[in-house]
Amino acid sequence: MKLRARDDITDAEAEAISDAIGEIVEYASDVTFIAPKQELTHSTLLLEGLMCRYKDLSDGQRQITEIHVPGDFADLHSFTLKHLDHSMMTLTPCTIAKVPHTELTRITEAYPHLARVLWFSTNLDACIHREWEVSLGRRSALERTAHLFCELQQRLAIVEMASESDYAFPLTQTELAECLGLTSVHVNRVLKELRERGLVEFRGGRVTIHDLRELRRVAEFDPAYLYLEKRAR
Amino acid sequence: MKLRARDDITDAEAEAISDAIGEIVEYASDVTFIAPKQELTHSTLLLEGLMCRYKDLSDGQRQITEIHVPGDFADLHSFTLKHLDHSMMTLTPCTIAKVPHTELTRITEAYPHLARVLWFSTNLDACIHREWEVSLGRRSALERTAHLFCELQQRLAIVEMASESDYAFPLTQTELAECLGLTSVHVNRVLKELRERGLVEFRGGRVTIHDLRELRRVAEFDPAYLYLEKRAR
């Protein structure tokens, strides 16, 4: 369904994906289920919950490099990389479908257009990475935090898990800080300011947006990098 | 040659790539040759020179999100994205080969293994983006600058354009700042410190490394994210 939002997928292609799905697995919250260098034989299709990619530093610091929402083929890039240079962790309890790499080889060879759609979806991850680089490199803590809330609102809205004014986002402020390249103390102060300015509230694992237009203006959020429009075959 | 460093490419596959190459073009330095939203019909194989991807902010600030070295299929991701969300600019005079997307469709359908190798190369860009996120989010200005010098040393060494102790890197300090999410003034001070510590010197468009081991230690540089080892077919 999510792929169809951006590309025309034939019934045969959709069925090929369904057939490729192996085991369905549940993970608890806060579980690192892929470590760097671990050899991988399947990719993870996220059905329910939130997860993230992150890298550790030797002093215990951590940088989350992307958040995944339901519908994301979370580690499809492991199909070509064979092992990852980073870790993957659940942020909430998750339900995932495992898709063996051998099946991916089979269906991408049988359906070249589907191969390009999947390839596109890993390129979309790179688009998100680039936008985060801009946030981390150039936006202030406030703008950056606002931007993250805008991104998640948009991405969750696609899968009907966010309205214009609110969505579930059960991270701790420490995890938020690990996304934003800030300390949890500073994140707390920024959240206070966003709240006092009447833009967003982050509380009890929910984001409540009071003024989406203004929030986007503050964040300088332009959803172009999420490639929402439908693309030609 | 560069693809062969990481994957076994058959002669037929190599020939298919050669055949796919269209026009060879020269660009001057500091030319933005791809703007966001521009519809693209070919991808750019960088033969000579350095180029980068960057995003602009409304206040004139700019974040460079990746640097490309000779041998990189610099905007292969435009094959699946159709248009980019960012710009591409030359940092030096460049020679490039244009590869029409129609040709890419043809050769990836004819050679599925080659398709995966090309797919891999766009995933490698994402790996580099993630490492930059870590730098921008968690490393100090000094570590971050050291890390960039390590990355370029490694990537240029693959194409025999860098030794262990020096390589050409003709950027201005302002451009360096745009990579590092810093101001040019601060970059200047960081370069001074790196020089005084006897680690690296950046001068006259060259990087001279006096102590690579120590530089890597300071930067906490682990080349794993560049996937240098050869991978199974």
Next chain:
DNA sequence: CGGCAAATTGAACAGAGTCAAAACCAGTGG
């Protein structure tokens, strides 16, 4: 020699980090 972009330096300032304490809150067991 002149012109100009790039590099360098200094001084003052601000955004974000550090450290430490306090308040809050959900879940647990008595």
Next chain:
DNA sequence: CCACTGGTTTTGACTCTGTTCAATTTGCCG
């Protein structure tokens, strides 16, 4: 039903890394 626990959030005071602004120097090129 309530006290206890541990993790999370909140706040204050202080520090420091990196920015800003402005001036000066350097180096290249015609």
